[in-house]
Amino acid sequence: MPVPLLPPAPPVAPSTAPPAGPRDRRRRRLTRRWLSAGLVAAAGGVSVATLAPADPPTASVLVAARDLPTGAVLTTTDVREAARPADTLPDGVLDTVTGTVLAGPVRRGEVLTDARTTSGPLLAGQPPGTxxxxxxxxxxxxxxxxxxxxxxxxxxxxxxxxxxxxxxxxxxxxxxxxxxxxxxxxxxPGLLGSPxxxxxxxxxxxxxxxxxxxxxxxxxxxxxxxxxx
Incomplete structure (x- = not known):
């Protein structure tokens, strides 16, 4: 039995696009490199976010709102609340200051403690042997x-x-x-009530x-x- 003949394939139309030149090839290489770099950076950002430790817990404390001199009688306008890392806070942090007298000068932003007041330890901050x-x-x-x-x-x-x-x-x-x-x-009192x-x-x-x-x-x-x- 004779084998049927297949119809001939249609002719392929010649490409009308010009062949890629050196500049096109260079542009494609640069595009691939930028895409690769972007993927690597994104992956690195995800890794850092995953491995970075959580922020330490903070506590709200009273700090000096401005530079304060020795002997200042504190009021609520002399202090403000600020968040500080809880594990860095000194001992004796004050939770109220109204009427407190400073035993030494205090810088703006300094955490207020009992050692900075006249009610604190008598020789707080003095050298040994004092x-x-x-x-x-x-x-x-x-x-x-x-x-x-x-x-x-x-x-x-x-x-x-x-x-x-x-x-x-x-x-x-x-x-x-x-x-x-x-x-x-x-x-x-002296005479006539005078001091x-x-x-x-x-x-x-x-x-x-x-x-x-x-x-x-x-x-x-x-x-x-x-x-x-």
Whole structure:
């Protein structure tokens, strides 16, 4: 039986597109490279997002709203709330500040703690071996200029051993810090209800042991001078 003949294939139309030149091939290579780089970057971003640790827990604390000086009596306008990493917070963070007196200067944004106030530990932040000792001010009028954190020099009046006449003064403590001042410096009311003389005559200063011994030996003869900040 004869095999039927297949019809001839239709002729293929010649391509009308021009052959790719060097510039077209270069453009295609660059396109493939950019696509590959984009896929790699996307995959890397997903990996980083997956492997990155979660943000640490935070806590809301009170910080200084602006630079505050020594002796400032705090109000709610002096502080603001801020979020801080909970594991970096110091001990003694304050949760209320109204009426609190600063024992030293505070910078804007600093977390407020009990060590920064007059109600905190007496010698907080002082070097090891520091002691607190009482020293007479000499001039009660100077008490209004004193506050915890103020730095002072202490002079001792010199007297003639025979006549008791003053002969000068020597500096027995230099650049020491006041750590506590009297909470009230007014004595009993005077005549007609006027304020009486000051009942306070001394403050506590932080010094080393040898300086404390010199201050004790000069009791009754000391005068404080305030140093410029």
């Amino acid at each position: 002691v607190a000792t009482s020293v007479e001010v000499g001039d009660p009028a100077l008490l209004d200029s004193l506050a915890p954190g103020v730095r002072v020099d202490v002079l001792a009046r010199l007297e003639d051993p025979v006549t008791g006449a003053p002969t000068g003064a020597e500096r027995i403590a230099v650049d020491v810090v006041v750590v506590r001042v009297p909470t009230s410096t007014t004595g009993s 009486g003389p000051s009942s306070a005559s001394s403050v506590l200063v932080a010094v080393d042991s040898p300086t404390a011994a010199r201050l004790a030996a000069a009791a009754g003869r000391t005068v404080l001078t305030v140093r410029s900040s």
